[in-house]
Amino acid sequence: MTQLQGLLDTEAIRKDFPILDRLVHDGKKIVYLDNAATSQKPRQVLDALNEYYERHNANVHRGVHVLAEEATALYEGARDKVAAFINAPSRDEVIFTKNASESLNLVANMLGWADEPYRVDRDTEIVITEMEHHSNIVPWQLLAQRTGAKLKWFGLTDDGRLDISNIDRVITEKTKIVSFVLVSNILGTVNPVEEIVRRAQDVGALVLIDASQAAPHMVLDVQSLGADFVAFTGHKMCGPTGIGVLWGRQELLEDLPPFLGGGEMIETVSMHSSTYAPAPHKFEAGTPPIAQAVGLGAAVDYLSSLGMDSIAAHEHAITEYAVKRLLEVPDLRIIGPGTAEDRGAAISFTLGDIHPHDVGQVLDEQGIAVRVGHHCARPVCLRYGIPATTRASFYLYSTPAEVDALIDGLEHVRNFFG
Amino acid sequence: MTQLQGLLDTEAIRKDFPILDRLVHDGKKIVYLDNAATSQKPRQVLDALNEYYERHNANVHRGVHVLAEEATALYEGARDKVAAFINAPSRDEVIFTKNASESLNLVANMLGWADEPYRVDRDTEIVITEMEHHSNIVPWQLLAQRTGAKLKWFGLTDDGRLDISNIDRVITEKTKIVSFVLVSNILGTVNPVEEIVRRAQDVGALVLIDASQAAPHMVLDVQSLGADFVAFTGHKMCGPTGIGVLWGRQELLEDLPPFLGGGEMIETVSMHSSTYAPAPHKFEAGTPPIAQAVGLGAAVDYLSSLGMDSIAAHEHAITEYAVKRLLEVPDLRIIGPGTAEDRGAAISFTLGDIHPHDVGQVLDEQGIAVRVGHHCARPVCLRYGIPATTRASFYLYSTPAEVDALIDGLEHVRNFFG
Amino acid sequence: MKLDSMYQDIILDHYRHPHGKGLRDGDAEVHHVNPTCGDEITLRVKLDGEKVVDISYESQGCSISQASASVLNDLVVGQSVDEAMKVQETFLELMQSKGRLEPDEAMEEVLEDAVAFAGVSKYPARVKCALLSWMAWKDATAKALSEAPVPNEEGA
Amino acid sequence: MKLDSMYQDIILDHYRHPHGKGLRDGDAEVHHVNPTCGDEITLRVKLDGEKVVDISYESQGCSISQASASVLNDLVVGQSVDEAMKVQETFLELMQSKGRLEPDEAMEEVLEDAVAFAGVSKYPARVKCALLSWMAWKDATAKALSEAPVPNEEGA
Numbered sequence A, B: 001m002t003q004l005q006g007l008l009d010t011e012a013i014r015k016d017f018p019i020l021d022r023l024v025h026d027g028k029k030i031v032y033l034d035n036a037a038t039s040q041k042p043r044q045v046l047d048a049l050n051e052y053y054e055r056h057n058a059n060v061h062r063g064v065h066v067l068a069e070e071a072t073a074l075y076e077g078a079r080d081k082v083a084a085f086i087n088a089p090s091r092d093e094v095i096f097t098k099n100a101s102e103s104l105n106l107v108a109n110m111l112g113w114a115d116e117p118y119r120v121d122r123d124t125e126i127v128i129t130e131m132e133h134h135s136n137i138v139p140w141q142l143l144a145q146r147t148g149a150k151l152k153w154f155g156l157t158d159d160g161r162l163d164i165s166n167i168d169r170v171i172t173e174k175t176k177i178v179s180f181v182l183v184s185n186i187l188g189t190v191n192p193v194e195e196i197v198r199r200a201q202d203v204g205a206l207v208l209i210d211a212s213q214a215a216p217h218m219v220l221d222v223q224s225l226g227a228d229f230v231a232f233t234g235h236k237m238c239g240p241t242g243i244g245v246l247w248g249r250q251e252l253l254e255d256l257p258p259f260l261g262g263g264e265m266i267e268t269v270s271m272h273s274s275t276y277a278p279a280p281h282k283f284e285a286g287t288p289p290i291a292q293a294v295g296l297g298a299a300v301d302y303l304s305s306l307g308m309d310s311i312a313a314h315e316h317a318i319t320e321y322a323v324k325r326l327l328e329v330p331d332l333r334i335i336g337p338g339t340a341e342d343r344g345a346a347i348s349f350t351l352g353d354i355h356p357h358d359v360g361q362v363l364d365e366q367g368i369a370v371r372v373g374h375h376c377a378r379p380v381c382l383r384y385g386i387p388a389t390t391r392a393s394f395y396l397y398s399t400p401a402e403v404d405a406l407i408d409g410l411e412h413v414r415n416f417f418g
Numbered sequence C, D: 001m002k003l004d005s006m007y008q009d010i011i012l013d014h015y016r017h018p019h020g021k022g023l024r025d026g027d028a029e030v031h032h033v034n035p036t037c038g039d040e041i042t043l044r045v046k047l048d049g050e051k052v053v054d055i056s057y058e059s060q061g062c063s064i065s066q067a068s069a070s071v072l073n074d075l076v077v078g079q080s081v082d083e084a085m086k087v088q089e090t091f092l093e094l095m096q097s098k099g100r101l102e103p104d105e106a107m108e109e110v111l112e113d114a115v116a117f118a119g120v121s122k123y124p125a126r127v128k129c130a131l132l133s134w135m136a137w138k139d140a141t142a143k144a145l146s147e148a149p150v151p152n153e154e155g156a
């Protein structure tokens, strides 16, 4: 084990995460390196969920009894916490969804049904990138099919970066929306926001940033990003499953049409017509994920108590160490940036011609949990001519010793299939 | 207190629900009569959630490590449980959504984008009823606006029943979909499924049943209902918030287009085009509400262990008693059926000209939680010329003593504003 | 009893005998609803230059929203728009205080009967009821100031 | 070690030296993918009346899916379609057994090398890998039986 700079006190932190003591395969302590798929949950978040259900559970809004008022205060309080966490100018810009995928689909659908100047239809263009998660590809393919708009994208360089050399040809006067990932879940790449946002603004296109792999790991400031919409998901940032966020600029949320219709999102309903509540409620049809929002609020408190800068520094140190050690493994090829600069803590690789499924299986047998496959980013695999990758991804509780365990595990894989 | 027949052993049952011991307003034990808004959660469901997060949490599908396999088995196991609970012919017909509202919107959107013969567009008709929850009105208004289809509905009789005397004129050869509520959340009315389904089938229309207020309270057998789709929501049936269900007939789910696009719902993705996974995954974009599905599975186990028939009998006895006692209160008018026949355990009423908000507030002060307002069914209030109602709604843990507390509370309300 | 802090006698009086209720001639009309509970108000303002000469309204709602419209009429009719806006802001401040603000003398002077709503501010679900008419008035006034006067017929 | 029950030598042998790999002339072609992990196979069957005369395939995937395609080729080529379907069903039964089925003699007679996959059935995520080629074969055969033969050029 090595002495790295800038690490968090993982010994203390790991006590907050009951699952990290889990033993698997005949008593091996789990080495959880699948954080880009989902994070584990600290005791503080589970306590918030239990406290909600055991003391305050009620449907929100519309209620005058104690429980309804408490549940509403907790739910709306979670919105305040999330708004502060991402430095939103207004709490009303924070919409709770079920996951990042819904957030992304929500924007695609709003634009499909919007009036001018936002409306995506025939003769307009949508821009994404080749490194998007399927959840930021398929909604746009569906929108393009259904409206006749053209779908365009930025390609990738050989070292796993976005190729924006042709930015003026990709983003044009016809572009209505540019949607791209801030940190890639497969390559780990951190993308250049400023340049893309500037070009989009020049041509009057809206910008949606998929921050699913950013929000858990770094300071996310929607104002300094300069985008119009930012999407992310609770379960990757110590929160429960079943909750996502869409942040959007207030004027846009006012102008754009609703997506799902139903209870909570209306102002007044008659059989003949309805009017809608102001944002965020306009976009939150039905009983919201109340407990999950409360849990996400607790997660945001937890992350803030550690400090997003400290978390980023910790992960940077771990990532730097992991990249260095992985590159020492014979026949290992990193898919994505080969250094820790401008990259997140997800590292994809191939190991000779051993299929990732087999790599993952043999690592699992040693208690090491990694993810294998195309990580919902199949175009990246196609781009690099590989069927799949093995991905190790770190988080605030990851330790150098776990990196060492991974390296030992890979040695074992090579022997097994050698 | 009275001796009623057919009651459950509420003394034992109430021990499963920690929140029912909650004291409010200076030590009054809560009398929770807001079950139609959301139910409370038994210890067994909370335990399942904790167990999931503390021992098994991982993203589902696509994983070869132990946690991913366990999480997948739990998530898919919950689907099996729900399928059995509603007697679905196949587990693949059970789609997990975030709530009933999403389930209803999902069907409306599928039909808007479908090919013939299902496609809703200009020259076709959509049929709903005047007693629908807003979540089964607004999606159809949106669909009608966006496609040019015509929205029609069944009206109500003076005693709170569906008026289907004109069924042959409402449901016609042009009708593509008939969507109606099985048990009204505001009136309590149980609707005549068979007659409506028969007429819909005669004209080749699809049928969607909103069973949000039925699934928690009675045997729900999708095969004997004869509908094409059935929607309901987890949080009203002892499950967590953030989870809903759409059941649909397999052939339909195969033929109909997806709604949300993203991870999990695809078969293969390239930048140019994608193909979709078979149902149910086709309709579950992104990381699903994993823990919430597991929690719903535990809720279904809990309900089944009591027996849905016994639950229905218990609620019937309570409802019968409550109707009788409410009708003894001066100036009280029940909005909805005035007997316990063909009605669920939600009872709406007005009390002289005291506004429901004021009724609810004074009841709350006594620890009695009811809901006031239009209950997301404003057209019903318009129909009966009232601004709002007070609604008391019962569940498997409700007792005759709680009915008595309500009656005493209403007496107090009358004195306060007398 | 805690309830008494919300249902002060003054509030119940206004509720039972609302001042200025009914729709009369006005320069601008708005319709506001409280989606939370369905309370509704149609409200008209009549200005004479800078002076609020009438606030008339038809409304449906709970005791709090009814009483608050009545108090609005009492306090604001006869004031200049500027003075009235100050009253509105003070009332808003009181209602958003979550029961943590003890009205001082200065506030009492501005709000008169309306200080009785201090207790309502403890009940988040009811704050919107209390504010409904005040928000409608503010909206209608802005409309009246920016628009040509409504002809009489339309007001009928 | 538990892993050895999945990665039997027979499986690793088939993986390293797959039988019948490559695309050849056929009566029907299908392309199947495993969305869970991206494994893909393009598979052709050639029938002569009731007899399976060739199964050719191009595939990409893990050791389990590669080995299983190789074993499929071994077991099924040369059989009648009816016999082959029985082998497929038996293999399916084994793979869905969740490790709870100890192959008996009758099963071993039908499955030969394929009984080595018994250990895989304990790993739900890998069962689909093992079944990919078998499902593709079943699909292709149904297609071949219902369609006119594919002309040679299309098969090229």
Ligand SMILES: Cc1ncc(COP(=O)(O)O)c(C=O)c1O
Binding pocket: A263, A285, A286, A287, A288, B036, B037, B099, B100, B101, B102, B133, B135, B136, B181, B183, B184, B185, B210, B212, B213, B233, B234, B244, B376
């Ligand atoms: C009859 C009915 N339909 C639909 C819904 C919507 O359910 P949810 O709010 O969980 O989406 C409800 C509950 O509010 C309901 O009572």
Ligand SMILES: Cc1ncc(COP(=O)(O)O)c(C=O)c1O
Binding pocket: A036, A037, A099, A100, A101, A102, A133, A135, A136, A181, A183, A184, A185, A210, A212, A213, A233, A234, A235, A244, A376, B263, B285, B286, B287, B288
């Ligand atoms: C970059 C990125 N975008 C979007 C998503 C989708 O998030 P969810 O599955 O929670 O909807 C993910 C995670 O799977 C992701 O990594």
